Amino acid sequence: MSTLYLYGAAGAAFVIVCCYLVQPRKSRLPLPPGPKKLPLVGNLFDMPRTFEWLTYMEWSKKYNSDILHLDVAGTSIIVLSSTEATNELCEKRAALYSDRPRFPMLNELMGMDYLLAFMKYGEPQPTSLEFPALERCCTQEIAGSSSSSIQRMWPALFPRRAHRRLFHEAFNAAAVQRLRPRVREVCRKLLCDLLQKPDQNVVGHFRLMAAKVVMSVAYGIDVRSANDPYVKLAEKTVDKMVSAMAPGSFLVDSIPLLKYVPGWFPGAGFQRQAREGRRLAHEMMEKPFLVAKQQIVSGKAPHSFTMVGLRMAQESENKAYQEQLVQNTAATMWTAATDTTVSALATFILAILSNPEAQKKAQAEIDAVVGTDRLPDFDDEPHLPYVAALMKESMRWRNVAPIPIPRYLSVEDEYKGYRLPAGSIVIPNTWAMLHDENVYPDPYSFKPERYLLDGKLNPDIPGPDVNFGFGRRMCPGRHFALPSVWITMTSILAAFDVSKAVDDAGNVVEPSYEYCDGPIAMPLPFECSIKPRTQKASVLIEASVNKERRYTARADSGDGTAPL
Numbered sequence: 001m002s003t004l005y006l007y008g009a010a011g012a013a014f015v016i017v018c019c020y021l022v023q024p025r026k027s028r029l030p031l032p033p034g035p036k037k038l039p040l041v042g043n044l045f046d047m048p049r050t051f052e053w054l055t056y057m058e059w060s061k062k063y064n065s066d067i068l069h070l071d072v073a074g075t076s077i078i079v080l081s082s083t084e085a086t087n088e089l090c091e092k093r094a095a096l097y098s099d100r101p102r103f104p105m106l107n108e109l110m111g112m113d114y115l116l117a118f119m120k121y122g123e124p125q126p127t128s129l130e131f132p133a134l135e136r137c138c139t140q141e142i143a144g145s146s147s148s149s150i151q152r153m154w155p156a157l158f159p160r161r162a163h164r165r166l167f168h169e170a171f172n173a174a175a176v177q178r179l180r181p182r183v184r185e186v187c188r189k190l191l192c193d194l195l196q197k198p199d200q201n202v203v204g205h206f207r208l209m210a211a212k213v214v215m216s217v218a219y220g221i222d223v224r225s226a227n228d229p230y231v232k233l234a235e236k237t238v239d240k241m242v243s244a245m246a247p248g249s250f251l252v253d254s255i256p257l258l259k260y261v262p263g264w265f266p267g268a269g270f271q272r273q274a275r276e277g278r279r280l281a282h283e284m285m286e287k288p289f290l291v292a293k294q295q296i297v298s299g300k301a302p303h304s305f306t307m308v309g310l311r312m313a314q315e316s317e318n319k320a321y322q323e324q325l326v327q328n329t330a331a332t333m334w335t336a337a338t339d340t341t342v343s344a345l346a347t348f349i350l351a352i353l354s355n356p357e358a359q360k361k362a363q364a365e366i367d368a369v370v371g372t373d374r375l376p377d378f379d380d381e382p383h384l385p386y387v388a389a390l391m392k393e394s395m396r397w398r399n400v401a402p403i404p405i406p407r408y409l410s411v412e413d414e415y416k417g418y419r420l421p422a423g424s425i426v427i428p429n430t431w432a433m434l435h436d437e438n439v440y441p442d443p444y445s446f447k448p449e450r451y452l453l454d455g456k457l458n459p460d461i462p463g464p465d466v467n468f469g470f471g472r473r474m475c476p477g478r479h480f481a482l483p484s485v486w487i488t489m490t491s492i493l494a495a496f497d498v499s500k501a502v503d504d505a506g507n508v509v510e511p512s513y514e515y516c517d518g519p520i521a522m523p524l525p526f527e528c529s530i531k532p533r534t535q536k537a538s539v540l541i542e543a544s545v546n547k548e549r550r551y552t553a554r555a556d557s558g559d560g561t562a563p564l
């Protein structure tokens, strides 16, 4: 009997050794460094609860590595802290690193999976032969504009791609040129609001402005005040979305089976929150779309993405599906464009409060190039290098998304001799990249000069492009967002002096320069004073609002035949 045991044990040992020897080489590589893991829970108790990018950056320095590994009760997390590592993985190996995590609370319970940003990559695995062949075939079919069942299947097979393509058509670098008059008009209206209501919170003004731009571009809807129901709806929905995105905020994200727990069950409060989130997400998708549709049918609608998209859907064979694509994409614009734009502009105000000299230099440049008889326009941009440097620095100093939406790695990979396990959540830490003292000396100070050499933009200093993410999931709204932020910053600099507020006793109110915790960097409420630089500037602003209104009314053909 004991000999049998001996043979059995020897056999088992042989099998284990063989398995070890024949397993793929990669899986024997070490994991990237990181804080020590406890049995079962791993790094659960090490995980930062707030401003996680700061802790990740500290760890990256402590372990002297731009790639970290964490294990949160069995969930593997990879943190990337350099542009080199992120470019290598998210750009060069985009086929592996473009997926999003499952987000059970956000996608499955709150039903936000119609938003492009949260869609699974869902593309055929590189090993599959049929799918790329099918896709090529579909693309040829579409190019030939003949109808076929494959053509009809194409968007359904590749929903993320279909949404992304529609987005690209509306917001590629050439298409956004058409949107400039609309953006300029809203920007001039913002200047007028700043002039007439200087006591109102500046971030509130930016919020209204961002809502006006995106609702007009996406739906042709005119938002009039900060109390507009659409603005309120967007605020509530984005709040819900942001709270569901915070890592560890809902247990159901770690244990997806919990999604089946009924709402009445003790401790299942998340189900009630999910129901509310789902209601808001649905309203956000439906309400403005239906209003836009009615306006279009009645022939009173201005040109908009929805108008052109619906016209194209009418002509398509798969009308209902195309219409849904347009509806989802318009709602995505609305959610993705507002807080991000407001964050960039609010940070710009804080930045010039922290460095009044920078404001003076930018104003001197604008006065010299644009003069004081008109307000700046998009064509002035190449002639204003200091202003360009100021904008870059503002988007670096406190970047909009210190940690962009994470990626999901579904197969095992290898990098720098480390094993990156299948099923890992991949987090690019853009905060760390933009505050790397080797690239940006004295990274916490606001210094536009770091981007300049002999009065021109220095091509050797990387701009804060990582603000917009990486590879195939990179922000498709960036060609629209950057000029919108630029014209707003430049117009404010041209027309106003921004300074720290002074209280009734004559004391300067110092801003805290602190931010709320969350995926979009939003400053804590702060006060400031915004005053017209001259009487002439006030007159220019008021005159420009009427002029712009006439111009955009002419530019809007309203018949939906113009491109997206």
Ligand code: HEM
Pocket (backbone or CB within 6 Å): 116, 117, 118, 119, 164, 167, 171, 332, 333, 336, 337, 338, 340, 341, 344, 400, 401, 404, 405, 466, 467, 468, 469, 470, 471, 472, 473, 474, 475, 476, 477, 478, 480, 481, 482, 485
């Ligand atoms: C200053 C303004 C903005 C910033 C800093 C910003 C930043 C970002 C970032 C960091 C991502 C994630 C990229 C990644 O995962 O690698 C993203 C995604 C996205 N952004 Fe923006 N964004 C801005 C404005 C806009 C605007 C104006 C729009 C639309 C009009 C927009 C639409 C989107 C969409 C649809 C996605 C999801 C892309 C996907 O998952 O495929 N963004 N943005």
